[in-house]
Amino acid sequence: MRFIKTLLLITILGGGTLFAGYATFKGFGVQNAMYPQGISIRQDSVSGSRPGVVPFGRGPRVHRGGGLSRGK
Amino acid sequence: METEKYNLEKVRPRPPYTPKTIQCPSCGGGLSQKDEHSELIVCDYCGSHLDVSEEEKTVLGKGPGQKPKFPLEIGDAFHYRNTRFEIIARMEFIEDGDRTEQTLQYLLYNPRMGTMWLAAYKRNYSISKDTHVMPEDDAFTKSRGDTLDTHDGRKWVCEGRGTYELTYVDGALPWIAKIRDRIDYAEFSEMSGSGEQYEVQSIGDEIEYGAGRALSIASVRKATRKPDLEKTAAEKAGRMKQRVQESPPENVALTRKYYLRLLAIAALALLINGALAAYTFMQGKRVLSQTFSAEELNEGIETNPFRVSRANNVIKITTKAWPKLSNEWMALDVVMVREDDMMIHEYDGSIEYYHGSSGGEKWSEGGQTHNLYLRVPQKGYYRLALGGVSARGNTPKSSRTTHGIQVRVKDRVVFPWLFVASTVLSLVFLILIGLSFKSWKDEDDD
Structure with missing residues (x-):
């Protein structure tokens, strides 16, 4: 029983370490660029409803509410 | 010359002690003193406790009326390592007044080999012999799992310690034992797990040391030539092939x-x-660190260009509200733009931080920073364009910010949270x- 428990601990912690290494190597938790080829932000190339780069000419932002508005 | 004279080179066995016959001063019964070191003999006939340490035998009193059930009798043989011992005394000890915490001890005697102790605690047997090997520390300060060194260079692990009380004795003992004598004990197992045991006992002002080992019930049956020792009636009748094995005593050294x-x-x-x-x-190299005021952020900002050194590098973009948010939210839109004015990524880097106390307990939620780990497909120069608004937590809409922002970018980072x-x-x-x-x-x- 003790041998099995020791083996289990090695499996969990060793497996955890190996998985962390593998996942880090594979880039888990890292986002890929949304537009790898890029989208032009020049005014003449804007198409559709996109108003250009986000920070410019933006309307008011609506907040979903935080701690206070949740009644804390 | 001296060697020859006294024949010192020849090893001769100790001549056996010849048992003496004594008479009980209380009832006149004839008793045999088998061990020359006996100081207490309990009369087989009247139960009187006799002090036989002096030439004149003295009656110390009578033992308790109720005799515990001993699986072994006075006079029974015990064969151990090709030597026949005989049980010459039996004792019962109770710990903490609890009759289930009963230890039975048998004094084994052989005229050439001297005495050994056989102890039984809940069907777990052990055999030991007095030793002069002393511990280097006070054994009675140790608790279970602690280690103890003895002067012979060996290491032991404490099994436990306690105090038990003598509740019954018969036969012949090498000291004057009295009912209700209290004995402090500390037991140890050999550190490598060999099963050897070391024991320290304190009786009054005297401290005794013993060394021995555990015995299986099978080996005790063999040693006593009693194949039915400690068997139930059902076992004896053969109705049970084998008694359900009680768990063997724990080897603390192995544990x-x-x-x-x-x-x-x-x-x-x-x-x-x-x-x-x-x-x-610690991985990565800082390639951008800039701070913008609220006024600048209200106008919309672009950072200085920063370099991503290789294609598919992971960069870390950290945005931090400045001054710190306090029950406030900050909506932040971030766009990453390549040097040829092509946007490659956009994200919502909103930050919010709330804190307070509720029911006497402090709470907080959110944070002051936002981090993004992003894989960048091409190397080259990039810049960030940011816009944000902020407001108090209970304000649902805002079109301006009262907070500035700190922006930091590190190139060639590794996502650390999986290892965390x-x-x-x-x-x-x-x-x-x-x-x-x-x-x-x-x-x-x-």
């Missing part, structure tokens, strides 16, 4: 080793994962094993 092994594994995993987490945190999670997992296991080890050590103190 301690087991816990230390688990602790070492968890500590090693913690060390490796902690080092890897620290290594991954693995480190936390190892730490949790280390703590759980440590608590379990402590609980095991404290069990004996209950």
Whole structure:
């Protein structure tokens, strides 16, 4: 029983370490660029409803509410 | 010359002691003093306790009326390592006044080999012999799992200690034992797990040391030539092939080793994962660090260009509200733009931080920073365009910000949180094993 428990601990912690290494190597938790080829932000190339780069000419932002508005 | 004269080179066995016959001063019964070291003899006929340490025998009194049930009798043989011993005394000890905590001890005697002790606690037998090997520390300060060195260079692990009380004695003992004598004991197992035992007993002002080992019930049956020893009626009748095996006594040295092994594994995993987490945190080179005021952010800002040194590098973009948010939210839109004015990524880097106290307890939620780990497909120069608004937590809409922003970018980073999670997992296991080890050590103190 003790041998099995020791083996289990090695499996969990060793497996955890190996998985962390593998996942880090594979880039888990890292986002890929949304537009790898890029989208032009020049005014003449804007198409559709996109108003250009986000920070410019933006309307008011609506907040979903935080701690206070949740009644804390 | 002296050697020849006294024939010292020849090893001769000690001549056996010839038993003496004495008469009980109380009832006149004839008793045999088999061991020359006996100081107390309990009369077989009237139960009187006799002091036989002096030439004149003295009656010390009578023992308790109720005799405990001993599986072995006075005079029974016990064969151990090709030597026939005989049981010449029996004692019953009770710990903490609890009759289930009963220890039976038998004094084994052989005229050439002297005496040994056979002890039985809940069908677990052990045999020991007096030793002059002393401990280097006070054995009575040790608790379960602690180690003890003896002067012969050996190491022992404490099984436990306690105090028991003599409740019955018969036969012949090498000291004047009195009913209700209290004996402090500390028991140890050899550290390598060989099963050898070391024991220290304190009786009044005297301290005795013993060394021995555990015996299986099978070996005790063989040694006593009593194949039915400690068998139930059903076992004797053959209705049960084998009695359900009671758990053998714990070898504390092996248990301690087991816990230390688990602790070492968890500590090693913690060390490796902690080092890897620290290594991954330290990776990367800062390529941008800029601070913008609220006024600038209200106008919309672009950072200085920063360089991504290789294609598919992971960069870390950190945005931090400045001054700090306090029950406020900050909506932040971030766009990453390549040097040829092509947007490659956009994201919502909103930050919010709330705190307060509720029911006397302080709480907080959210944070002051937002981090993004992003894989950049091409190397080259990039810049960030940011716009944000902020407001108090109970304000649903805002079109301006009262906070500025700090922006930092690191190139060639590694995502560290998986190793952090693995480190936390190892730490949790280390703590759980440590608590379990402590609980095991404290069990004996209950």
